[in-house]
Amino acid sequence: MKIDPRHLEILAAIVDRGGLTEGAEALGKSQPSVSRTLSQLEARIGAPLFQPGRRPLQATELGLALAEQGRAVLKADRVASDIVDRFRTGHAGLVRVGGTPIFMDGVIAPIIAFLQKTLPGVRVDQSYGYAADMIDKLRNGLIDIAILPLQANAVPAGFSFQPILPGLNVIACRHGHPLSRRRMPTLADIAQYPWIAPPADSPLYRDLRRALERIGAQDFRISFSGGSLSSVISVLTGSDSLTVLPYSVVFMMKDEEKVTALSLEIGHPDRQLGLLTADGAEHTPAVRRFRSLIAAQFDALSRRIVQHQKDQHWR
Amino acid sequence: MKIDPRHLEILAAIVDRGGLTEGAEALGKSQPSVSRTLSQLEARIGAPLFQPGRRPLQATELGLALAEQGRAVLKADRVASDIVDRFRTGHAGLVRVGGTPIFMDGVIAPIIAFLQKTLPGVRVDQSYGYAADMIDKLRNGLIDIAILPLQANAVPAGFSFQPILPGLNVIACRHGHPLSRRRMPTLADIAQYPWIAPPADSPLYRDLRRALERIGAQDFRISFSGGSLSSVISVLTGSDSLTVLPYSVVFMMKDEEKVTALSLEIGHPDRQLGLLTADGAEHTPAVRRFRSLIAAQFDALSRRIVQHQKDQHWR
DNA sequence: GATGAATATAACTTCACGTTATGAAAATAG
């Protein structure tokens, strides 16, 4: 015999609260409503759920057994409500973000780590790729947000781009590198050190080439290439190699005093790091919340960077 | 946000069966019905529960989380249905029976033990008392069935009495008792042995007095009184005492060869052992089933007793 | 027996859910 789970809930409420009136109150219903539902349930079952004509109400064996199940329903229902509420407020859910490897590892991941304190129920699915890839994934709904360097006029139709940081790159070397003491290293200074190259298809690699062209370096030695950030940093700190990194990545690591940037202007691409999203995409509250928190974090980071640069100027 | 537990059930069915059509089938509903319910649920929650436009249907994170709760509801519901079904068929429930102590211990309890194999889900609440007590408890709905010796014309108004055995009493002694060998013990034989007396307010005690009067015994020594069956049997088998017991009690114990009955006619009260019930009482299926099974058992017992007596006559 | 609190009943309205019929869309096959 099929029983309406709501009836079991009502029964549990009556049993646990010790009366129709209290039970109805706990359920947010009127007393007559609960009373009639109980009568109908007893009629359907064909047996009393409470000792008839006894007050205060006392459940029968059957009533108690069914109330037990009603409690299970109530609990499941409460849990479900919680899940929905947390989902709707963006405190739970899945956020799928993708972006360029070095920047994701060096800047985004630490920020996500920080955000997890605010959003402990949010799960982040991180994936790596460059612009074309990411745009494709966004279009197919495989990721929610891409974090990329992009030119303002290169934003494809149907996408929105929210800049978060200038796409500033620097030449990086280990702390204590011979060049790091020079105020203005010359081409000749630089030429004697080998380079760590980002993957050949990465924007960072193009930036490296462009920067070297700009300062007049025709030829350069590559000692290591293709690694992700942690490998690059290992090689960088363990040798006198140079590489090109987003300034923000170097900035994030400055307190560790392993890596530093040469004071050498290398010409900035007119790209901005930013959040790319597909226009039609329905974002979950968790995604929206995550996105705004990320933006806020970058705003703060951006101000810290500006402040830091000012401080260095004064010195 | 409050969620209808039935919707969670439907969601669980869809997720577990892998589609609307199958889910609807499993729930015994039409496909459009579950389709609309699902749409409404998604609308209420404000988020898709399944990846939109994907076939075969694949649940979102949120959908999976809620389906989990739906499974809990389904389970509780199924258990509740089972409880009700078993209750309605009399396979589960509470049966409250009361009766005279010696008879309950000696005959009813062994039969109940046997019935538990047929009705493993039925709980029996046994209580002891004499007629007046039991009638009172029946009237107040504190017990469902009383098992008593009663005169056919002494059945109070508003009660039904179903005889199950003749109220035959015998003088009992230990196996191997000196008197047990006598074909027809005389009063003088009997007079030298002490008696174990049932509680003074019991019908058995009155039967004892009546029996002794009938065979002409003016005076008798009481060596033990007030015990329940197991004490009485202990004293009986450990001494040469005599006592009065319902024949059915002695019969039930005959295979143990501890106790036997004297072949002495002691005059039967015109009482019958039977099942007394209050007319107005609403009996649960378990009680009805129990009652009919008890009656059947006694019918069988009664036939076994008759057969036994025939066998003894031939010897 | 009177009083007060709790439960049951009555009368009515609304809306969720069931149905069948049919349209739209996605996957599969040719």
Place this chain on the structure above:
DNA sequence: CTATTTTCATAACGTGAAGTTATATTCATC
């Protein structure tokens, strides 16, 4: 790539469960 099939969504409508307020009953208690 088009046709077919399967699966899901929508439409339209009837029924009944469950909500409401007002009021009657019933049970415990003083």
